Amino acid sequence: MRSPDGADAMDESAGVVIRCQDSRAVGVKFCDRFSFDEDSVHYAVEIWAPGLTARVDEVVAWVWDGDLAPFLARLAADYRGWDGERSWQTNDRDLAVSAVFRSGGHVGLTWTLRPWPRAAGGWDASVTTWLEGGEQMASLAAGVRHFLAGEQQ
Template identity: 50%
Template sequence: MPHHDHTADDLSVLIRCQEDHDAVVRLHSRYFPDEYGIGFAVDARADGLQAQLQAVEVWVWDDVSLPDFIAQLAAEYRGWSEERTWQTNHLSVNASFHTGGHVALTWNLRRWLTRSDSWQASITTWLEAGEQMTSLAADLREFLPIPTPLR
């Protein structure tokens, strides 16, 4: 019987807006629900806002991983025209390219998807299209490696 680590580790990723240093998104408390997934917590903070999701989970069968989504955006540092979106159960990230080589990443946290007493919070972090996005993709790849099922 394989052993799965359900305890959180200390690795984290901090995304700080270059325009407003008080606007921060932090991915942390990574855990492994089983051999096919990775779970983590998300904190979003800005002036007048503090939101947290305890259990965002990503799986090997998801269409695109968050690290791959960010890496794809970083590779297109000259820009793109339409907004692009990555999403999983309670978290989505909308990306848009702006003049001056900046990317706006809007992090949308949703506590419940179908309940009427749910809440939603969004925070936008502005990053440089080239080096900062490439660095974020590398940090995310370390934090969210593709799970390798045990055989």
């Protein structure tokens, strides 16, 4: 996968990197993928923006559950746009993504990390990345799909 700035965004060490086209200082990284069994994939998600760095070390994608890649693929398929907000979250609610479409064919993805969502004193942090609705979204969906499957591109 290529990131919006043209740099390689997927390899064994890096995982998948998403950078905001409006502000290069805002981004998301999927990394440190591992699996204990055939039913789930575990990975880390990092987000950053000026003055913010946050990471959740063990996001879980269940094979039987709708994962992030199909959600992103549906957004890419609707490159002409939609009204309102679309959202997705992990079963444990530690990673959530909401998407909006703006004029000019751009998709805003708000990535929210929320470890220990039920614990007192828990925290959450969010960043929004803007991508082109067509090719960049399709490339992101493919990159996340390959990452979760443990495939190299």
